[in-house]
Amino acid sequence: MANMASEIIAFLVSISGWVLVSSTLPTDYWKVSTIDGTVITTATYWANLWKTCVTDSTGVSNCKDFPSMLALDGYIQACRGLMIAAVSLGFFATIFALFGMKCTKVGGSDKAKAKIAFLAGTVFIVSGLCSMTGCSLYANKITTEFFDPLYVEQKYELGAALFIGWAGASLCIIGGVIFCFSISDNSKTPRMAYTYNGATSVLSSRPKYQSGEDFKNTSSSKQFDKNAYV
Numbered sequence: 001m002a003n004m005a006s007e008i009i010a011f012l013v014s015i016s017g018w019v020l021v022s023s024t025l026p027t028d029y030w031k032v033s034t035i036d037g038t039v040i041t042t043a044t045y046w047a048n049l050w051k052t053c054v055t056d057s058t059g060v061s062n063c064k065d066f067p068s069m070l071a072l073d074g075y076i077q078a079c080r081g082l083m084i085a086a087v088s089l090g091f092f093a094t095i096f097a098l099f100g101m102k103c104t105k106v107g108g109s110d111k112a113k114a115k116i117a118f119l120a121g122t123v124f125i126v127s128g129l130c131s132m133t134g135c136s137l138y139a140n141k142i143t144t145e146f147f148d149p150l151y152v153e154q155k156y157e158l159g160a161a162l163f164i165g166w167a168g169a170s171l172c173i174i175g176g177v178i179f180c181f182s183i184s185d186n187s188k189t190p191r192m193a194y195t196y197n198g199a200t201s202v203l204s205s206r207p208k209y210q211s212g213e214d215f216k217n218t219s220s221s222k223q224f225d226k227n228a229y230v
Contacts, residue, residue, distance in 0.1 A: 003182055004102045007117065010178035011097050014124045017171025018090035020164050021131045025049065025083055029159035031142050045154060048161065049080050075141045082134030083165070089127035090172060096120035097179065114183040121179025128172030135165035 024030075030048040044055045053063035066072055099106055100117030139162050145151045 006178060006182040007101045010175045010182060011101060013171050014175030015094060017168040017175060020168025021090060022087050024161045024165040027161035030138060030161045031156035032159045033154055033156045049076060075137055079134045079138045082130045086127045086130035089123050093120045093123035093127060096123060117183050118180055121176040124172050124176030128169040131165050131169035135162045138162060
């Protein structure tokens with residue numbers, strides 16, 4: 001029962017993390033920068049993996065999609081690939097988890113379900129690592145440009161999508177680890193308790209039998225000695 005409960009908890013945690021990771025792809029604010037006027041914010045610059053935009057004080061946004069995938073910076077292409085890989089791996093890990101959990105009726109025997117659950121946990125961990133790497137790579141580029149005194153272009157700060165991605169990646173890794181450790185009880189074969197009393201009775205009776213023979217031998221020898229003197 002405890003093993004089943006841990007699998008359910010791992011599944012819920014992993015699914016929550018995968019949903020958060022998936023939500024970061026269409027999220028707008030991967031990086032954000034504001035230009036403040038004397039009274040109000042005059043403009044807000046923000047960008048994500050697909051476009052860059054500016055929003056003025058009236059709330060009107062002007063966006064520009066990235067013109068070519070081959071002309072993009074290397075870190076944006078890497079982040080795209082890592083985040084798409086994280087979402088895809090999380091999808092397949094969810095399917096594996098449904099087949100490997102004990103509370104489901106599919107997946108075969110308990111031993112086979114344990115292997116599938118371990119595979120699901122491993123894939124969830126890889127998915128979380130991909131998301132963590134992608135978000136960290138993007139954040140490293142932002143912070144490097146922000147603290148570089150020789151960088152004269154528009155400087156950005158960390159957006160909300162990065163924190164959502166880090167949170168989702170952490171949940172995927174935690175859920176995957178719980179999945180991997182939840183099958184430890186399945187690898188232990190149950191042991192039956194047997195009561196064996198025969199050996200004790202035989203061993204306990206054997207000395208008595210031998211002592212009886214010795215007693216007969218000694219008594220016969222004494223009797224033989226008595227007749228010999230007669």
